[in-house]
Amino acid sequence: MNLDYLWNGFTVALTMQNLLIGLAGCFIGTLVGALPAIGPINGIALLIPIAYTMGLPAESTMILLAAVYCGAEYGGRISSILLNVPGDAGAVMTALDGNPMARQGRAGEALMLSGLSSFVGGVFGAVGLALFAPLLAGLAIGFGPAEYFVLMVFAFATLGSMVGSQPVKTLIGCTLGLMLATVGLDATSGAYRFTFNEPELGDGIEFVVLVIGLFSVSEALLILEHQASGVSVIRELGRMTARLDDIRKSVGATLRGSVIGFIVGVLPGTGASVSSAVSYTTEKRISDTEGTFGKGDVRGLAAPEAANNATACGAFVPMLTLGVPGSGTTAVMLGALMLYNIQPGPMLITERPEVVGGLVASLFVGNILLLLLNLPLVNIFARVLTVPNWLLVPGILVLSIVGVYSTHASVFSILLMLGIGMIGWLLRKAGFDMAPIILGFVLGHVMEVNLRNALAISGGDISILFQSKISIILWILAGAMAFMPLILGWRRTRAAKAVQAS
Amino acid sequence: MSDTTSSSSTLIGRIGGLSMLALAIAYGIGGSRIEYAFASDPLGPRVVPVLLAIILTVLCLFYLKSPGTAEAFPRGQLLVRIVAVPLLLLASALLLEPAGFAASIFLLTAGVGWIFGAPLRLALIGAAGQALLWWSVFSYLLDVYLPAGRLFG
Numbered sequence: 001m002n003l004d005y006l007w008n009g010f011t012v013a014l015t016m017q018n019l020l021i022g023l024a025g026c027f028i029g030t031l032v033g034a035l036p037a038i039g040p041i042n043g044i045a046l047l048i049p050i051a052y053t054m055g056l057p058a059e060s061t062m063i064l065l066a067a068v069y070c071g072a073e074y075g076g077r078i079s080s081i082l083l084n085v086p087g088d089a090g091a092v093m094t095a096l097d098g099n100p101m102a103r104q105g106r107a108g109e110a111l112m113l114s115g116l117s118s119f120v121g122g123v124f125g126a127v128g129l130a131l132f133a134p135l136l137a138g139l140a141i142g143f144g145p146a147e148y149f150v151l152m153v154f155a156f157a158t159l160g161s162m163v164g165s166q167p168v169k170t171l172i173g174c175t176l177g178l179m180l181a182t183v184g185l186d187a188t189s190g191a192y193r194f195t196f197n198e199p200e201l202g203d204g205i206e207f208v209v210l211v212i213g214l215f216s217v218s219e220a221l222l223i224l225e226h227q228a229s230g231v232s233v234i235r236e237l238g239r240m241t242a243r244l245d246d247i248r249k250s251v252g253a254t255l256r257g258s259v260i261g262f263i264v265g266v267l268p269g270t271g272a273s274v275s276s277a278v279s280y281t282t283e284k285r286i287s288d289t290e291g292t293f294g295k296g297d298v299r300g301l302a303a304p305e306a307a308n309n310a311t312a313c314g315a316f317v318p319m320l321t322l323g324v325p326g327s328g329t330t331a332v333m334l335g336a337l338m339l340y341n342i343q344p345g346p347m348l349i350t351e352r353p354e355v356v357g358g359l360v361a362s363l364f365v366g367n368i369l370l371l372l373l374n375l376p377l378v379n380i381f382a383r384v385l386t387v388p389n390w391l392l393v394p395g396i397l398v399l400s401i402v403g404v405y406s407t408h409a410s411v412f413s414i415l416l417m418l419g420i421g422m423i424g425w426l427l428r429k430a431g432f433d434m435a436p437i438i439l440g441f442v443l444g445h446v447m448e449v450n451l452r453n454a455l456a457i458s459g460g461d462i463s464i465l466f467q468s469k470i471s472i473i474l475w476i477l478a479g480a481m482a483f484m485p486l487i488l489g490w491r492r493t494r495a496a497k498a499v500q501a502s
Numbered sequence: 503m504s505d506t507t508s509s510s511s512t513l514i515g516r517i518g519g520l521s522m523l524a525l526a527i528a529y530g531i532g533g534s535r536i537e538y539a540f541a542s543d544p545l546g547p548r549v550v551p552v553l554l555a556i557i558l559t560v561l562c563l564f565y566l567k568s569p570g571t572a573e574a575f576p577r578g579q580l581l582v583r584i585v586a587v588p589l590l591l592l593a594s595a596l597l598l599e600p601a602g603f604a605a606s607i608f609l610l611t612a613g614v615g616w617i618f619g620a621p622l623r624l625a626l627i628g629a630a631g632q633a634l635l636w637w638s639v640f641s642y643l644l645d646v647y648l649p650a651g652r653l654f655g
Contacts, residue, residue, distance in 0.1 A: 191538035460544030
């Protein structure tokens with residue numbers, strides 16, 4: 001296996017500038033993860049325009065965003081353990097055993113142990129990414145426009161079956177994203193679509209405007225609505241080292257969590273919330289012989305923490321090799337790559353080795369930096385939890401305005417962000433997830449271009465989409481993914497009816 | 503009680519579903535009327551929007567059949583506070599170029615801080631601090647262009 005891209009990547013990631021950028025990203029990421037009000041997507045969405053206007057090169061921006069992403073997975077555990085409120089979606093399971101530990105006066109131990117599990121999960125994920133990425137990219141090198149189009153269909157099908165309890169809402173989200181992607185100038189025909197004679201919409205809806213509107217503005221309104229009352233921070237951290245016994249006890253859980261996390265991360269459309277849930281329930285089944293899970297068992301803390309960090313790295317595999325994001329956050333990062341006119345896909349490793357290699361290498365460096373930051377500074381991060389919402393939320397809104405305004409210096413963009421934010425708020429109240437919209441938007445343009453290119457090659461013959469072996473396999477997989485929840489749901493109802501009848 | 507809440511949330515879901523259905527139809531009609539002079543591919547710019555409109559219509563029909571659970575809508579004082587946040591954002595966006603970044607951010611952070619429950623005095627002090635902090639960070643440290651304002655500049 002040729003790992004030259006990785007060794008070269010280390011020369012990119014280890015320059016002084018990129019090390020400092022990575023360190024800043026790790027710090028910001030841990031903060032973003034620790035604060036329940038903002039998750040990794042918000043943090044990344046707010047940083048993209050700032051990195052772009054500062055003129056950072058693509059690889060440095062990617063290193064910054066990846067550090068924020070991984071840092072948020074580390075940081076999420078802090079509020080899970082101390083507040084019993086997950087800092088981000090991936091840390092929901094961490095609270096189940098982490099918070100009882102904190103209530104027993106073992107908050108410091110829980111933070112240290114989960115920090116170590118995060119590190120193992122993160123490094124395992126980075127190794128997996130480094131090895132898998134070239135393999136998968138090699139397989140996908142024979143993809144033409146038709147295969148690409150079917151691959152995107154497959155990505156949407158997996159999303160519909162895996163995200164959320166209501167696949168229809170997920171699919172509606174994807175379609176809305178695809179529709180938003182059609183706004184603007186159509187390059188092949190020169191036609192303006194859905195611009196309503198507004199020159200600022202000529203280039204389409206800015207990615208940054210959409211992401212910040214959907215995530216930050218709507219989030220601010222939701223925070224106001226759900227303003228938590230009576231949540232108490234546990235201030236007594238107790239002993240600040242992990243016990244050797246506990247480390248020994250949690251080795252198996254950490255390794256199993258890392259493997260599960262990485263595999264779930266590689267699957268398109270599933271994120272850390274799925275992987276931490278799967279790893280927790282698996283670990284409970286395997287190890288919980290005395291019924292201690294949920295009461296402060298270190299294995300119940302280690303497994304989901306290792307899993308969510310491994311997932312963060314695993315999610316880069318489909319993003320970097322196929323151009324299909326493995327999670328909501330990587331969908332946003334994909335959008336950031338496109339800002340730099342970089343089209344992700346199997347050629348990315350050969351065409352832009354500094355970006356892929358730099359990013360993968362930075363994950364190794366980032367995990368070490370995160371461990372060093374998170375163990376001694378956990379006290380400082382824990383104190384951030386006491387920042388009141390009346391300071392925090394206005395700060396998020398200021399960053400949103402600066403982010404949107406700085407890319408194009410236009411007030412219209414801010415107004416568009418506001419409108420999108422209001423719609424996002426309504427959709428979120430109706431139980432819609434925002435990630436599918438972003439996924440649809442990011443993939444929409446590529447999907448349409450590939451479909452039209454494929455049909456241009458075949459002279460309008462639609463059978464080109466079903467001709468190659470790869471396409472047929474992808475169609476079958478997409479069909480299986482799309483219909484699986486329907487079949488499972490139908491079987492469940494039938495079983496329930498049978499029970500009722502008897 | 504729970505019955506009323508669930509039926510009102512289903513109603514909200516239905517209204518949302520119908521709005522999206524209307525959007526799908528409007529988008530489809532708009533898509534079928536896109537004007538273009540030439541197309542270098544057999545599909546042209548109209549087909550994909552029309553296809554998407556059909557897909558969204560079908561999905562909306564499924565959704566309308568069982569909209570699932572939606573959160574109850576805020577009422578009374580909370581609704582006023584929620585509406586005030588986008589209004590403040592709108593005001594500060596419109597004031598950004600004439601009044602400048604610092605003044606418009608001061609208005610936004612003071613107003614939103616107050617809405618989020620800070621005592622007025624603290625909200626004002628916090629806002630002054632944020633305006634100063636963000637202006638210095640972006641204009642001097644990160645070199646990001648932000649308007650100084652026509653009224654004062």
